[in-house]
Amino acid sequence: MQIPSTPSMIGLQDIDAPMELISKLTAERLLYAALVLLATWLVLRGSDAALKSLSRRVPRARFFFKSLSPLLRFGLWPLSGVIVVSIFAPSHQTLLAVLASTGIALGLGAQDLIKNIIGGVVILTDRPYQLGDRVKIGEAYGEVTHIGLRSTKITTPDDTVVTIPNSAILTGKAWNANSGVPDSLVVTELFVPHDVDPSEVIDLGYEVAYSSPYIRLSRPISVLLQDRFQDGPFTTVRIKAYVYDHREETRMQSDITTRAKAEFIRRGILLRWSRHDHKPSSAALRTNRRNEGDDLPRIAEEEVSADTSVAKVY
Amino acid sequence: MATQSAEDQPTAVEKTAAVAGLQSAALARYLTHRILDALNRALRRLQVYIGWRKEITNGQAELVARPFLPAAFTGDAAHSEANTDYRQLFSLDPIDGEAVLVGRERELNAIIEAHDLWRGGRPVSIGITGQRGSGKTSLINRAIGRSFSDLEVVRGAFDERITSEVQLRAFLSRLIGIDDSSQLETSLAAQRRVIVLEDLERAFLRQVGHYAAVRALQRLIAAGSATLWILVINKVAFRFLDSAVGLGHSFSHRINAGRVDSTVLREAILHRHDLSGRPLEFSSPVSKYKGPAWFGAMDSVNARPENKFFEELAIESAGVFRAAFAIWLGHVDAVNPDSVVIRPLVSQKVSEVAGHLDSDNLFALMALMQHGSLTAEEHATIFQQRLTSSQAQLDELLAREIVQPDPARPGFRVRPEALRIVQESLYHRNML
Numbered sequence: 001m002q003i004p005s006t007p008s009m010i011g012l013q014d015i016d017a018p019m020e021l022i023s024k025l026t027a028e029r030l031l032y033a034a035l036v037l038l039a040t041w042l043v044l045r046g047s048d049a050a051l052k053s054l055s056r057r058v059p060r061a062r063f064f065f066k067s068l069s070p071l072l073r074f075g076l077w078p079l080s081g082v083i084v085v086s087i088f089a090p091s092h093q094t095l096l097a098v099l100a101s102t103g104i105a106l107g108l109g110a111q112d113l114i115k116n117i118i119g120g121v122v123i124l125t126d127r128p129y130q131l132g133d134r135v136k137i138g139e140a141y142g143e144v145t146h147i148g149l150r151s152t153k154i155t156t157p158d159d160t161v162v163t164i165p166n167s168a169i170l171t172g173k174a175w176n177a178n179s180g181v182p183d184s185l186v187v188t189e190l191f192v193p194h195d196v197d198p199s200e201v202i203d204l205g206y207e208v209a210y211s212s213p214y215i216r217l218s219r220p221i222s223v224l225l226q227d228r229f230q231d232g233p234f235t236t237v238r239i240k241a242y243v244y245d246h247r248e249e250t251r252m253q254s255d256i257t258t259r260a261k262a263e264f265i266r267r268g269i270l271l272r273w274s275r276h277d278h279k280p281s282s283a284a285l286r287t288n289r290r291n292e293g294d295d296l297p298r299i300a301e302e303e304v305s306a307d308t309s310v311a312k313v314y
Numbered sequence: 315m316a317t318q319s320a321e322d323q324p325t326a327v328e329k330t331a332a333v334a335g336l337q338s339a340a341l342a343r344y345l346t347h348r349i350l351d352a353l354n355r356a357l358r359r360l361q362v363y364i365g366w367r368k369e370i371t372n373g374q375a376e377l378v379a380r381p382f383l384p385a386a387f388t389g390d391a392a393h394s395e396a397n398t399d400y401r402q403l404f405s406l407d408p409i410d411g412e413a414v415l416v417g418r419e420r421e422l423n424a425i426i427e428a429h430d431l432w433r434g435g436r437p438v439s440i441g442i443t444g445q446r447g448s449g450k451t452s453l454i455n456r457a458i459g460r461s462f463s464d465l466e467v468v469r470g471a472f473d474e475r476i477t478s479e480v481q482l483r484a485f486l487s488r489l490i491g492i493d494d495s496s497q498l499e500t501s502l503a504a505q506r507r508v509i510v511l512e513d514l515e516r517a518f519l520r521q522v523g524h525y526a527a528v529r530a531l532q533r534l535i536a537a538g539s540a541t542l543w544i545l546v547i548n549k550v551a552f553r554f555l556d557s558a559v560g561l562g563h564s565f566s567h568r569i570n571a572g573r574v575d576s577t578v579l580r581e582a583i584l585h586r587h588d589l590s591g592r593p594l595e596f597s598s599p600v601s602k603y604k605g606p607a608w609f610g611a612m613d614s615v616n617a618r619p620e621n622k623f624f625e626e627l628a629i630e631s632a633g634v635f636r637a638a639f640a641i642w643l644g645h646v647d648a649v650n651p652d653s654v655v656i657r658p659l660v661s662q663k664v665s666e667v668a669g670h671l672d673s674d675n676l677f678a679l680m681a682l683m684q685h686g687s688l689t690a691e692e693h694a695t696i697f698q699q700r701l702t703s704s705q706a707q708l709d710e711l712l713a714r715e716i717v718q719p720d721p722a723r724p725g726f727r728v729r730p731e732a733l734r735i736v737q738e739s740l741y742h743r744n745m746l
Contacts, residue, residue, distance in 0.1 A: 057669065060744045182744040207522045210558040213677040213697070216744070217557040244744045248673075259698065263522050 021098070024088045033084045040080035047072050055132075059245065063180045066131035070147040074124055077149065112167065116150045119166030123147055128169055134177040134184055134246040137164050143247065157250055177246060183216040184246040187238055188256045192269055194233035198225055201237055201269075208260045209241045214252035216242040380670060382715055400649050403586045404639040418453050421569050425457040428567040429508075429542065437539035441565035443552045444572040446686065447636025447730050450546050453571055454510055465542075466507040472516035473723060475685075475692060479530035482517065486534070503538045510544045515551035515686040516723075520696050525559055532564045550683040550746070573633025580624040582635060583642055587654065595655045596620045597647060619658060626659040630734060637730040644731075667714075668739040675716075678707055679736050680745055682717060682728050689725035 051069055055062035090098065106114055124147075129135045133144050135154065142156035152169075154162045178184035192201060205223030209215060219242035226236045237260075243252040264270045324332070361367035425440060432438035444450050458467055470489045476482055483495040489509070492501050517527045535543050545565070547555070549572055555561040562568065574582075587594060596619035623645075631638035647657040671679070681696050682688050688696070693704040708726050711717040716736065718729040728736050740746035 058742045060742050204522065207525065207558075210554075211521050211696075213520075213680065217554060259522060262698065 020094045021088070021090060024090065029087050032087045036080050036083050036087070040076050044073060044076060060182055063130060063132045063182075067180075069131060070120075070124055073148065074120065112165065113150065115167035115170065116165045119168070119170050120147065120149050123152070123166060123169055128174045129176045130180055133179065134249070136175040136177075137168060138172060140164060182245045183219060183242045184249070185219075185240060186243045186249050186252055187240050188253045188260075190237040190239070190257065190260050190264075192235050192237055192264065194227055194235050196235060196269055198235075200267075201225065201235070204260065204263055204267075205237055205239050208256055208263065209239050211259060212241075212252060212255045214243050214248050214255055216244045380714065382667070400590055400646065400654070401643060403589050404583075404643055418449060418456070418571065421453055421571050422457055422460070424567060424569050425453070425544075426461050429457075429461055431566075432539075432542040435539065436566075438566045439535045439543035439545070439564060441552070441562070441568045442544065442546045442571055443549045443568065444570060445550075445632065445634045445733065446548050446727070448571055448573065448634050450571045451512060454512075454544065454546065458508075458510075462508055466505070467510065468507055469510040469512070471512040472514065475516050475519065476527050477517070477519050477524040479526045482527040482530045499534070499537055502534065503540050506540050506542075508542045508544065510546070512546040513686055514545050514547035514555075515684065518555065518685075519692060520554070520681060520684060521698075524695075528555060528559055528561065532559065532561065535564045548683070548686060550680075551685065554684050574635070575633065576624045576628035579628055579631070579633065579635070579638050583624075583627075583638065590654065592649070592651075593653045594620075595653050596623055597655060597657050623656065623659045630659065631730075632734045632737060634730065634733060637733050640731050667716075668735055668742070670714075671716075671739050673743075674707060675711060675714075676740060676743060676745060678711060679716065679728060680740055682726065683736065683740075687720040687723055687725040687727035692725065 048069055051065040055065045085095070123129070129144055129152075131144050131147055134142070135144055137152070137154065140154050140156065140162040142154040142160075142162065144152060145155045145161070146153035147166075149166075151166055152164045154164060156162060190205075202223045202225065206221060209221045209223070210217075215221070221239070221241040224238045224240070226238070228234055228236055239256055239260075241252075241256070243249055261270070358367065362369045421442075425442075428438050428440050442450050442453065468489055470485070472485070476485060480495075483498050486509075487493070487495040487498055487501075490498075490501060490507070492498065511531075514528075514531075517531065518525050531545075535541075547561075549570075552561060584594070598619045627638055627641060631641055641659070642656075645657050645659055647655040649655075677697070678693065681693065685692065685696075688708075690701055690705040690708055693708060694701045697704065708717065712719075712726065716728065716732045717726045719725075720727040737746060
């Protein structure tokens, strides 16, 4: 069975659609259509600004306000499209012909665009993530700052914007760290000598986590140890705790690392490591030097090397 | 000289047409001017937007004023007409007698019930939680006066910050009158007594290695049933210690003496006011409503001024007695020989004050609420920063009128009138 795919095959060959359309393109109608599109754009800009303002005032409720933004976008643009079509008021046959032609053109040349729009609808209905969530899609990790008709924009912790086509959600995986609430799980990994007293380190891990001001107290904390081997034996301490706002994820990791490292040094745990055959990390050495004769209890943030804390999303 | 004939004179219609023409021309000129002006502004904005032109800032916008707490909320005597005698009726210190204590019957019964269980030989420990100034100490005073008169009651408060087990044992030994703190357990087991410990929030610091005193206290509570422990702690501190060291598990009874509703606040305030012997007058709030009268009748502004005042008071004070008394005094308009006039309490927009608090401010405020009050040294220990930085941060909060020097102890505390702002700010940022 042959599938009809062109206007002539679906019986629209007698319609003089281009001529009819051209006759309807009067200056007045074009002006009205432009005004409708401009009004839609202004309404969306205004609503975006208002929702952003509300989100800033009450960060806890920002997910609700931000979730309205893509809904408005996906609702108003199609509505304005319908109004524009009604302004030109094409006949049914002309409309069908235009739709068929557009469908063929899109089918041949802009499949990806259609996929992306469908992906956008899937994002709105299935809600794998929403504006403000901390997600990982493919290689990109960061906060969702825009969900548009075609693409999703993610701002990484390094303040770089990554644009991901919405179609990626149809076939790929998306990891969401918080799903519409501000707090999210943060894992901080620390490394200690393999011969430490496990119960001492676990107790210390809990105290360090609870002492961090970034912690979300109502959520559980767990401290896990694991022996590993890489150029020698060592033990990994994984502190799993919730941060009160996922935007503070890296600051919380740094804070926990700083507090833990200061206590490790005070108890001689890192120094004991340096007496082993294995070299201590450069960060540990710098930290030791800084604390000699220094009345500053804090270890500066920039001295915490990136390899002492690893962000992971669950 | 030629004279104009009557036919040359413009008719009324012609005059009207001429006036209309002139007015139309003026209107057209005005509209053209406005349209051109708007286009010019739009063009300038576009130029700024694309980076062609630098944004011209309004000179007035350079003046950025930090928002302050409303004057009536600072509880400052300068903003209140209440005289000293009237102020004394609303003393913020805990009260001993039952004469002016209002409400808390349910909480009082819970303490007596727990006390009866303890008399029956059960191991009982009571935790009383609530915001600072919510009447916890007054509640204990009342319970002791009513039911514990035949018992040895030892009362103490953590006036100084203690964080180690040694400090706690020394403190308790002094409290029960023994010299050797190693004999503490023996002494506690030897005699049945009630030990009331207040301000437990001062028995830890939120820093690694500074929870030992609370943990030691938990062990002592679990060790025997000879002592009826009554521990008093503010709610935010309890929430933290319950998460960090499981403090809630140490109590057989936990009594929430937190916020009260507008009815209890009203009763408490009017009870104290009645001691002045003067009638009370509430000024009516000025209604800003301009719509139809029938609709305005439904407007809450038109409710009885007294009802409206106490409804707002319950919101602004977060249901805490101390804050409510301070706000009440701040709204005394006049103390006349024959009456006391109260000005209307208008709900304040605190979002501006709250919006100017950054993360570091909020962390500091959270720490102040968790620890009751903090010195700069303690703040520096908690946040692992220089003493000068901590001092500067606390001074900034002091300048914002969010905190004040603790009248009873060294350091700073959140001022009661700012409690709602602080709580709302912390809640909005998901910190509370």
